[in-house]
Amino acid sequence: MKFKVGDRVYGCNIDSKKMPSHVIVEQDFLFHLSPNFSFCEGATICAEYLTAIICLIQTAQIKSDDVVLIHNASEGVGLSAIEICRDVGCKIIATASCTRQQNYLRLKGIHHVFSLKDTEFATNIMNATNGKGVDVVLNFLNGEYLKNASLKICVKGASFVEISNIHLWKPEQVQQQGTDVKYFEVDLDNIFAKCDVKNKGLFDSLKALISRKVVKPNPYTRFDAINLEEALNYLEKGEYIGNVVCVMPEWKFENGNVKVHTPLFNDCITYLITGGLGSLGFTFCKWMLEEGAKYIVLASRNPPNQQQRKEINELNLDGKHVVAVKLDVGNLSQCKALVQTQIEEMGFPPLRGVMHTALALENGPITNQNWERWGPSLDSKIYGPLNLHEATKTLNLEHFVVFSSIASQFGIPFCCNYVAGNYFSDSLAHFRHSLGLPGTTVNWSQWGEVGVSCHMDVPGFKVLSTLQALNGFDNMLRTNQVQLAVANFESFPLFNICFPLTRSYVDEKEWNASGGTDDIGTKSDVIFEQLKKSLIANNKKDRYVED
Ligand SMILES: NC(=O)c1ccc[n+]([C@@H]2O[C@H](COP(=O)([O-])OP(=O)(O)OC[C@H]3O[C@@H](n4cnc5c(N)ncnc54)[C@H](OP(=O)(O)O)[C@@H]3O)[C@@H](O)[C@H]2O)c1
Incomplete structure (x- = not known):
């Protein structure tokens, strides 16, 4: 048994379509939470890094001299992908929708940050790479014209990793566009749903990144779980940085009554x-x-x-x-x-x-x-x-x-x-x-x-x-x-x-x-x-x- 009662742990709900209040998780999918991280921070790690590992390490197999374009890079998966690319030694190019998100990426030390307001990012990326283009695209974008523009700036033999779930292409459609690009449609729901204890590779990669301190909690915006609707509206606006974390209420008995309260502050920071x-x-x-x-x-x-x-x-x-x-x-x-x-x-x-x-x-x-x-x-x-x-x-x-x-x-x-x-x-x-x-x-x-x-x-x-x-x-x-x-x-x-x-x-x-x-x-x-x-x-x- 890896854990004992009272251990602080983090993990992820592998059935990402549901948002239950409680989940039963295989202990192989859980990790000890460092005493220096709060539970909110723990909640920003697992699903994000696992997704980035599947896309960049297992699928695109990034190498140190690759130029990687990460779309919507200010979101949890994007920020985790940045840490993984930095660890491997890739050159990172990032996009984000609003100015606030672009500013944040620059503050994080990304030099090439472009807007998603139109397809001008493609021209800017060609300029930034001296006309060469990118070796890997990690795509969360739904807009077809933005995806087309991204495909056009791929080098010969590049990997286009698709994790959006709208306007998906078939491999032959990609070939028809005259590009020599490997198109990978990553169905995260399916991968997570099939995850079992024997599927060790993914979790071993995460453990290795954790032990080398590559994994860092993402920034997050906190909501009380009781305000879930507000949290989802905020998420939908798409202007957040990192993750949106909902904190579950605590139940206490006080003078014979049940008191429900969600603490605002953390006891480990x-x-x-x-x-x-x-x-x-x-x-x-x-x-x-x-x-x-x-x-x-x-x-x-x-x-x-x-x-x-x-x-x-x-x-x-x-x-x-x-x-x-x-x-x-x-x-x-x-x-x-x-x-x-x-x-x-x-x-x-x-x-x-x-x-x-x-x-x-x-x-x-x-x-x-x-x-x-x-x-x-x-x-x-x-x-x-x-x-x-x-x-x-x-x-x-x-x-x-x-x-x-x-x-x-x-x-x-x-x-x-x-x-x-x-x-x-x-x-x-x-x-x-x-x-x-x-x-x-x-x-x-x-x-x-x-x-x-x-x-x-x-x-x-x-x-x-x-x-x-x-x-x-x-x-x-x-x-x-x-x-x-x-x-x-x-x-x-x-x-x-x-x-x-x-x-x-x-x-x-x-x-x-x-x-x-x-x-x-x-x-x-x-x-x-x-x-x-x-x-x-x-x-x-x-x-x-x-x-
Ligand atoms: N009280 C109100 O009704 C009210 C209304 C509107 C706004 N506010 C705002 O609320 C805040 C707190 O007000 P308060 O009533 O608690 O004031 P306070 O009792 O005078 O406390 C202010 C504290 O700031 C410290 N301080 C002053 N300069 C400092 C510096 N350079 N570095 C570090 N510490 C310094 C002082 O301690 P040392 O002298 O030892 O450094 C003092 O303990 C203020 O920003 C105030 O503008 C208060």
């Missing part, structure tokens, strides 16, 4: 909360532990005080692993050191989630700002998220969340650096999304029970209770939104009074005292020049953006 000793950061730490997380790194510039140390110790008594580390998130080298070495040195599993909550609040009229006040604010809201993005962009993150404010949407007097910083954070989340990476920004309104603004009176809003805020956030992550305001609006008209967007955000008294004029145009020019001078004069080294 690490989450980083910057500003984690701050009010919202620490509240989130406790909530994430309740929601399934086990390893959390809290990072801020100062060490925890006595009370915070006590609370961390209490959390760890419960079998959790929470640690506070020193980090100035505005410093790129510190971010890279934490992400690339420190977390592993602490004996923590790989980093898979980032919650950026750090904030250095330096409010005041713009004329009162100087670098000493302005710099830390930019560190927390601009350089911070940018450095975290830079330090983690090649990791398979599940979450990259930035805490922003509703202020980025409406402006707020005397908080120009805060507003600009939050707006930047929002944009970064969208930028990451456009690269095919996870990116989420949440525009909070004022929290009422904890947080920097819990004692402030902000007209136009009722405060958010902690429960309201956490519920809003929970919903946002479960539905894979890029940006959401979690806010408690009181009345819309009040907004116009408290956030007059046309007003100059300058303290009149301060301005007059410094000999200013009343002309708004001159004011903004002078302020802009002052600001520019101050930023240039004080620009520090070791920032991600140097000018």
Whole structure:
């Protein structure tokens, strides 16, 4: 017996036409899941790599000098095929439908990535191969004209491996097109259905790739299984990267009742909360532990005080692993050191989630700002998220969340650096999304029970209770939104009074005292020049953006 009760395993449902809640699988079709991989990651491996092995190793028999064209390469099978081609040493050419998917492939280091919007990819591929063409095509495309275009760029004797199930050709139809190409129609359903314990070759190849660490979990978008319909709609849109994974609910008995819950976080990966000793950061730490997380790194510039140390110790008594580390998130080298070495040195599993909550609040009229006040604010809201993005962009993150404010949407007097910083954070989340990476920004309104603004009176809003805020956030992550305001609006008209967007955000008294004029145009020019001078004069080294 290869396994014992309680072992973490992954495998695949070989009857791919059905999506049952439970399957019985031969133990030969199962593998031990590395302690460093979550179950979601495990779910992205088996069917994808087996398919890629059947197509590329068993069918096309790829060799190191082959040029391989992988269509729809940003999907699970395509990304697995990329790893296999890299292992063999082939030159890879990839296509993808939308810009986001193409960006992701470029980020993964594929130089030749082309769009599937029309057949122009064929011309581009001929140019990229100096007119030679490709030795292997791995085809998922249904459109006949795209398939025809792919056939025309094959070299003599090339292999065209077909795993789409529409517009299939017969071998003689391929010959009639005047090409000397081997056309393989791979019927995956049939192959998987016939898989039995004696069909060892396929599984042995997978085991060999796993032991040589060629197999890497694919990126995925997570859905609760209860939202299966949403997941399938998302899948159908075809804009996802890697896989779409549905997480099954857990059943618990609580006070004599059955409670069904799907944990949002994983207990075998690490989450980083910057500003984690701050009010919202620490509240989130406790909530994430309740929601399934086990390893959390809290990072801020100062060490925890006595009370915070006590609370961390209490959390760890419960079998959790929470640690506070020193980090100035505005410093790129510190971010890279934490992400690339420190977390592993602490004996923590790989980093898979980032919650950026750090904030250095330096409010005041713009004329009162100087670098000493302005710099830390930019560190927390601009350089911070940018450095975290830079330090983690090649990791398979599940979450990259930035805490922003509703202020980025409406402006707020005397908080120009805060507003600009939050707006930047929002944009970064969208930028990451456009690269095919996870990116989420949440525009909070004022929290009422904890947080920097819990004692402030902000007209136009009722405060958010902690429960309201956490519920809003929970919903946002479960539905894979890029940006959401979690806010408690009181009345819309009040907004116009408290956030007059046309007003100059300058303290009149301060301005007059410094000999200013009343002309708004001159004011903004002078302020802009002052600001520019101050930023240039004080620009520090070791920032991600140097000018
Ligand atoms: N509280 C609210 O009602 C509310 C409303 C809207 C938006 N938000 C957003 O939610 C986030 C958290 O707010 P909060 O109320 O929890 O603030 P907080 O209590 O002041 O916590 C912020 C934490 O960030 C840390 N920090 C500041 N600069 C840092 C840097 N360069 N590197 C690493 N850590 C740094 C601070 O610790 P050190 O000083 O030790 O570094 C502090 O513990 C902020 O981004 C804020 O904009 C909050």
